[in-house]
Amino acid sequence: MQKKLEMQIAGRTLTLETGILAKQASGAVTVQYGDTVVLATVVVSPDVKKDINFFPLTVDYREKMYAAGKIPGGFFKREGRPREKEIITSRIIDRPIRPLFPKGFRNEVQIMVSVLSTDCENDSDILSIIGSSCALSISGIPFKGPVGAVRVGRINGECVINPTFQELEESDLDLVIAGTKGAIIMVEGAAKEIPEEVMLEALNSGHKVIKEIIELQEKIAGDIKPAKPAESFTVYKIDKELQEKVEGFAKERVIQAIFLGNIERKNRLSEISKETTEHFKEIFPDSTVDIKNILDDISRDKIRQTIVKDNKRIDGRGLSQVRTIDCKVGILPRTHGSGLFTRGHTQALVITTLGTPGDMQIMDELEKEYKKRFMLHYNFPPFSTGEVRPNRGPGRREIGHGILAERAFFPVIPSDEEFPYTIRLVSDILESDGSSSMASICGSTLSLMDAGVPITAPVAGIAMGVIVENDKSFILTDIMGLEDHCGDMDFKVAGTKGGITAFQMDVKIEGVSLEIIKGALNDALKARLFILGKMEEAIKAPRSGLSAYAPKIVTLQVNTDKIRNIIGPGGKIIKKIIEDTNVDIDIKDDGKVYIAAVDVASCNKAQEIIESLIVDVEVGKIYKGKVTRIMNFGAFVEILPGKEGLVHISQLENRRVNKVEDVVHEGDEITVKVLEIDNQGRVNLSRKAVLKEQS
Numbered sequence: 001m002q003k004k005l006e007m008q009i010a011g012r013t014l015t016l017e018t019g020i021l022a023k024q025a026s027g028a029v030t031v032q033y034g035d036t037v038v039l040a041t042v043v044v045s046p047d048v049k050k051d052i053n054f055f056p057l058t059v060d061y062r063e064k065m066y067a068a069g070k071i072p073g074g075f076f077k078r079e080g081r082p083r084e085k086e087i088i089t090s091r092i093i094d095r096p097i098r099p100l101f102p103k104g105f106r107n108e109v110q111i112m113v114s115v116l117s118t119d120c121e122n123d124s125d126i127l128s129i130i131g132s133s134c135a136l137s138i139s140g141i142p143f144k145g146p147v148g149a150v151r152v153g154r155i156n157g158e159c160v161i162n163p164t165f166q167e168l169e170e171s172d173l174d175l176v177i178a179g180t181k182g183a184i185i186m187v188e189g190a191a192k193e194i195p196e197e198v199m200l201e202a203l204n205s206g207h208k209v210i211k212e213i214i215e216l217q218e219k220i221a222g223d224i225k226p227a228k229p230a231e232s233f234t235v236y237k238i239d240k241e242l243q244e245k246v247e248g249f250a251k252e253r254v255i256q257a258i259f260l261g262n263i264e265r266k267n268r269l270s271e272i273s274k275e276t277t278e279h280f281k282e283i284f285p286d287s288t289v290d291i292k293n294i295l296d297d298i299s300r301d302k303i304r305q306t307i308v309k310d311n312k313r314i315d316g317r318g319l320s321q322v323r324t325i326d327c328k329v330g331i332l333p334r335t336h337g338s339g340l341f342t343r344g345h346t347q348a349l350v351i352t353t354l355g356t357p358g359d360m361q362i363m364d365e366l367e368k369e370y371k372k373r374f375m376l377h378y379n380f381p382p383f384s385t386g387e388v389r390p391n392r393g394p395g396r397r398e399i400g401h402g403i404l405a406e407r408a409f410f411p412v413i414p415s416d417e418e419f420p421y422t423i424r425l426v427s428d429i430l431e432s433d434g435s436s437s438m439a440s441i442c443g444s445t446l447s448l449m450d451a452g453v454p455i456t457a458p459v460a461g462i463a464m465g466v467i468v469e470n471d472k473s474f475i476l477t478d479i480m481g482l483e484d485h486c487g488d489m490d491f492k493v494a495g496t497k498g499g500i501t502a503f504q505m506d507v508k509i510e511g512v513s514l515e516i517i518k519g520a521l522n523d524a525l526k527a528r529l530f531i532l533g534k535m536e537e538a539i540k541a542p543r544s545g546l547s548a549y550a551p552k553i554v555t556l557q558v559n560t561d562k563i564r565n566i567i568g569p570g571g572k573i574i575k576k577i578i579e580d581t582n583v584d585i586d587i588k589d590d591g592k593v594y595i596a597a598v599d600v601a602s603c604n605k606a607q608e609i610i611e612s613l614i615v616d617v618e619v620g621k622i623y624k625g626k627v628t629r630i631m632n633f634g635a636f637v638e639i640l641p642g643k644e645g646l647v648h649i650s651q652l653e654n655r656r657v658n659k660v661e662d663v664v665h666e667g668d669e670i671t672v673k674v675l676e677i678d679n680q681g682r683v684n685l686s687r688k689a690v691l692k693e694q695s
Contacts, residue, residue: 249276352450
């Protein structure tokens with residue numbers, strides 16, 4: 001059945017359409033906003049997977065380069081592995097949708113979103129969330145949606161819904177919000193040190209529009225009868241007899257184990273799981289996954305009860321208490337900067353490397369190509385959680401955590417005019433028990449300041465949790481891994497003393513109210529200020545100088561019409577400068593010249609050469625030059641690099657000269673004065689004039 005509906009959002013038309021494309025999918029919807037168009041499809045497997053303990057949902061967002069009228073770069077000329085933007089958008093689609101499936105739903109669901117057209121003004125990520133939700137809503141898959149989504153910016157103190165790429169450049173806020181009619185489910189974004197009340201205002205503004213978008217989806221879903229209704233799907237349930245027997249056998253031991261220390265707890269719970277599985281393998285064969293789920297539920301229930309009834313946590317902390325913090329800087333001898341941040345059993349080692357402008361990363365995105373001079377890369381090796389698993393490079397989670405931490409620093413990183421370095425941070429997680437992304441932010445601040453990067457303010461991050469029971473909410477500060485696993489919300493806030501710079505929220509329930517978010521924001525601010533104080537005890541401000549092992553950079557500003565003087569024909573001159581001085585030279589179109597070397601002397605030498613190449617010859621000025629050619633009528637002398645003038649034979653001496661070689665030879669250095677520059681740019685020199693002045 002074909003269906004098309006429209007609505008106006010921020011002066012542009014949002015169009016949802018189904019029944020034309022991808023009709024064999026369980027659900028397919030095209031979403032258009034401006035001239036940006038995405039196709040969202042969803043397919044569900046008819047079979048229930050019983051050998052897993054999670055919902056098998058996969059989300060793949062891909063950008064087709066033809067959408068922007070571009071042919072992919074590279075050898076193969078076709079789209080390859082997902083880029084960062086595609087990975088982040090896949091996660092943004094997944095996070096608000098996943099909590100709205102029934103517990104125990106084990107059918108494989110695959111959501112695929114393709115960008116078919118882009119106007120390079122409206123971002124496709126918001127449309128992808130809306131399209132995925134609408135496709136699910138018409139598919140017949142049991143889904144407690146729809147979900148709406150908007151982007152909120154803030155320009156001149158006013159919230160702007162779905163700002164364009166150009167408007168975002170003026171905005172001090174870039175916030176993606178997704179939610180249902182009743183609550184907010186997911187938030188992702190960055191800000192330029194905004195206060196908590198502004199964040200709440202933006203969330204409230206965005207949620208009002210989300211409700212209207214949901215109503216549009218409901219109209220489409222109400223008119224379409226799915227091929228397989230929700231009632232026909234089976235929700236997997238654990239056998240009651242197995243659950244009762246496992247609880248009777250292991251419950252008390254599990255409860256005792258969760259109050260042990262971190263490593264002891266892991267080891268003891270692993271032992272209990274093996275013992276329980278072995279005990280029931282004959283009575284309940286092939287129940288390993290179910291037994292693990294039952295044991296997890298026992299832990300979950302006890303942890304939540306301890307918080308709700310006793311108002312304390314399994315490690316003995318109060319609800320708003322931050323774990324022990326230790327900060328160290330300068331711990332590695334040859335890196336440009338290093339910081340070690342430890343909070344409880346979470347530890348991040350962050351290294352700063354300073355590079356030249358030529359080290360910037362080229363980002364070939366769908367909308368445009370640009371260069372990235374600040375990068376933060378996050379690594380999560382298996383030993384950080386005491387596990388053994390293949391190390392196959394960064395996955396979606398690692399890339400997502402790295403981007404979240406990277407965004408937190410955008411407002412405080414100095415401009416390239418002030419600090420002309422490419423900056424790369426690498427956060428290696430050495431231990432993890434909750435909130436390693438926020439530990440990466442704290443460690444990055446320590447490392448940047450140790451490297452002497454003049455950030456405008458230190459940045460810290462904190463992860464908050466929420467447990468909702470019987471219409472009451474319990475906010476947890478600095479959540480551990482187990483609390484994240486058993487809680488209802490994971491809420492990360494990063495910022496300076498002046499305000500929020502990065503924000504991320506995910507929930508495992510059907511959303512949280514603005515009132516809960518407000519309480520979590522207030523507690524997060526207190527914790528952030530506490531952590532910043534601890535970090536200041538290790539290092540209060542960026543170091544005044546750079547590491548001896550960091551490259552030295554000199555910046556020159558030259559007229560653009562002088563760039564060719566530096567480069568020379570076929571790059572001959574610049575190649576010789578680089579060869580003679582052992583420096584790297586990077587020249588921008590606007591005339592900025594960056595000279596980088598391992599030592600200052602090399603930079604200075606290259607700078608002198610370049611300055612001599614761009615300086616103009618002045619009439620009446622005396623120069624010392626080298627004779628480059630001898631002619632019958634005079635000698636050519638190079639007075640500046642690449643700039644020659646003629647000393648006519650009559651201008652060589654105070655007396656008559658019969659032969660040029662009687663006075664000078666090729667290679668001689670002589671002092672000359674510029675007599676004139678004719679209308680063809682030829683420079684006439686005189687040695688006689690200098691001799692006359694000296695006599």
